[in-house]
Amino acid sequence: xxxxxxxxxxxxxxxxxxxxxxxxxxxxxxxxxxxxxxxxxxxxxxxxxxxxxxxxxxxxxxxxxxxxxxxxxxxxxxxxxxxxxxxxxxxxxxxxxxxxxxxxxxxxxxxxxxxxxxxxxxxxxxxxxxxxxxxxxxxxxxxxxxxxxxxxxxxxxxxxxxxxxxxxxxxxxxxxxxxxxxxxxxxxxxxxxxxxxxxxxxxxxxxxxxxxxxxxxxxxxxxxxxxxxxxxxxxxxxxxxxxxxxxxxxxxxxxxxxxxxxxxxxxxxxxxxxxxxxxxxxxxxxxxxxxxxxxxxxxxxxxxxxxxxxxxxxxxxxxxxxxxxxxxxxxxxxxxxxxxxxxxxxxxxxxxxxxxxxxxxxxxxxxxxxxxxxxxxxxxxxxxxxxxxxxxxxxxxxxxxxxxxxxxxxxxxxxxxxxxxxxxxxxxxxxx
RNA sequence: GGAAAGGUGGCCGAGUGGUUUAAGGCGGCGGUCUUGAAAACCGCUGUGGGGCUCUGUCCUCACCGUGAGUUCGAAUCUCACCCUUUCCGCCA
Numbered sequence: 001x002x003x004x005x006x007x008x009x010x011x012x013x014x015x016x017x018x019x020x021x022x023x024x025x026x027x028x029x030x031x032x033x034x035x036x037x038x039x040x041x042x043x044x045x046x047x048x049x050x051x052x053x054x055x056x057x058x059x060x061x062x063x064x065x066x067x068x069x070x071x072x073x074x075x076x077x078x079x080x081x082x083x084x085x086x087x088x089x090x091x092x093x094x095x096x097x098x099x100x101x102x103x104x105x106x107x108x109x110x111x112x113x114x115x116x117x118x119x120x121x122x123x124x125x126x127x128x129x130x131x132x133x134x135x136x137x138x139x140x141x142x143x144x145x146x147x148x149x150x151x152x153x154x155x156x157x158x159x160x161x162x163x164x165x166x167x168x169x170x171x172x173x174x175x176x177x178x179x180x181x182x183x184x185x186x187x188x189x190x191x192x193x194x195x196x197x198x199x200x201x202x203x204x205x206x207x208x209x210x211x212x213x214x215x216x217x218x219x220x221x222x223x224x225x226x227x228x229x230x231x232x233x234x235x236x237x238x239x240x241x242x243x244x245x246x247x248x249x250x251x252x253x254x255x256x257x258x259x260x261x262x263x264x265x266x267x268x269x270x271x272x273x274x275x276x277x278x279x280x281x282x283x284x285x286x287x288x289x290x291x292x293x294x295x296x297x298x299x300x301x302x303x304x305x306x307x308x309x310x311x312x313x314x315x316x317x318x319x320x321x322x323x324x325x326x327x328x329x330x331x332x333x334x335x336x337x338x339x340x341x342x343x344x345x346x347x348x349x350x351x352x353x354x355x356x357x358x359x360x361x362x363x364x365x366x367x368x369x370x371x372x373x374x375x376x377x378x379x380x381x382x383x384x385x386x387x388x389x390x391x392x393x394x395x396x397x398x399x400x401x402x403x404x405x406x407x408x409x410x411x412x413x414x415x416x417x418x419x420x421x422x423x424x425x426x427x428x429x430x431x432x
Numbered sequence: 433g434g435a436a437a438g439g440u441g442g443c444c445g446a447g448u449g450g451u452u453u454a455a456g457g458c459g460g461c462g463g464u465c466u467u468g469a470a471a472a473c474c475g476c477u478g479u480g481g482g483g484c485u486c487u488g489u490c491c492u493c494a495c496c497g498u499g500a501g502u503u504c505g506a507a508u509c510u511c512a513c514c515c516u517u518u519c520c521g522c523c524a
Contacts, residue, residue, distance in 0.1 A: 042481075073504085078504085371461070372477090
């Protein structure tokens with residue numbers, strides 16, 4: 001949510017930001033008109049309320065019956081007028097809120113201006129430490145099916161397209177990755193949280209998913225429950241409605257959750273393999289910071305995500321998203337893409353964003369610099385660390401051997417319990 | 433799912449229609465006293481919106497779980513919903 005004061009004071013800046021994002025700046029004028037209308041109504045209603053308050057007090061002390069009844073009648077009319085104004089105010093505010101809530105965050109000045117992903121800027125490419133394969137690499141679905149660790153057919157049988165079952169070491173590899181990533185986050189200073197995977201509407205609104213992205217979410221038809229599309233949603237609301245003290249900032253969190261997405265926008269895209277499912281696992285990073293420190297933590301979070309890929313020896317690149325590709329709540333976003341030689345693609349495994357005070361406004365998260373100081377909105381940041389299926393793809397495709405087996409990355413061996421995956425269930429001995 | 437009790441400021445807790453501008457206490461902050469501290473005493477104490485002779489120890493409105501309603505006037509009365517606790521049932 002943008003600050004209404006900012007829209008009032010500098011509408012041109014907001015209009016330009018919307019144009020840069022490739023969205024219609026039209027609502028800005030409508031918002032300004034409604035805002036003026038809103039304040040005019042408030043002034044009138046408040047005057048009437050003040051009048052009623054004082055007269056009502058007098059009525060309580062009046063002796064003269066006739067005079068009392070006359071005042072009551074008068075206040076009844078004032079009350080009707082107030083009710084009419086409140087009604088009008090309600091309509092104006094509803095429309096105003098709807099329009100304001102629909103405005104995306106303002107891009108940071110560092111964000112390159114461009115209409116779509118072709119204008120994203122590659123910040124750097126990191127060469128992984130793995131030796132280059134001297135044989136034609138296979139895509140992960142071939143590797144996984146040949147090893148018997150990914151079962152696409154049974155996934156479809158259970159739930160339809162975009163679902164799969166992981167068998168034996170395949171499941172263990174993913175579980176090992178999750179546990180290892182969480183431990184890595186702990187070392188990097190994040191506190192772990194286990195969160196609800198279903199949340200109510202307000203929680204999604206605060207994170208910026210509702211009302212705009214309703215179509216991409218799963219929800220319960222009878223109750224106000226929505227499946228989380230990312231841990232960012234519950235993490236944003238952990239401190240919703242709270243006023244934090246300056247000393248407890250920054251607050252850094254890491255959480256593992258599954259994520260549920262309809263993928264309507266991507267219908268027909270990436271239907272093969274693990275790349276894009278309706279359900280996927282993710283370890284997420286989240287930060288609540290003072291405004292002046294959010295930039296620093298954006299870089300930290302990016303470095304922490306990169307550390308994951310470095311430790312796995314993988315090749316990746318860092319992209320700075322342009323205005324046209326920027327998410328709704330973000331003012332700046334880095335994407336991390338890992339190289340997967342089997343599919344021959346750079347896969348987005350992480351997205352690290354600073355949302356400034358955009359989510360903090362929606363979720364009403366503030367902090368006090370010192371005792372007695374006026375509460376200010378915090379800044380919030382989120383970053384994947386990392387998305388599991390695509391990390392799995394990268395591991396399978398980068399660690400595949402000519403004989404079809406897959407070497408388990410060294411850092412994961414204590415978590416997975418095996419050095420080489422040759423079949424779903426070989427050497428099924430629990431690690432110690 | 434059934435029954436009962438309850439939800440008031442940072443916390444505890446009073447308040448069943450009008451000097452309540454939410455009593456009192458605890459905590460916190462400031463001060464007096466003291467060599468210093470404690471105690472005692474005095475003062476202060478939330479959030480949001482709006483206005484202005486526009487940044488002020490200023491004025492005003494709203495906020496007692498949420499939302500509607502009754503009334504000149506609602507923390508207080510009515511209705512619906514949410515949540516908490518306890519008991520019963522069910523269950524990993």
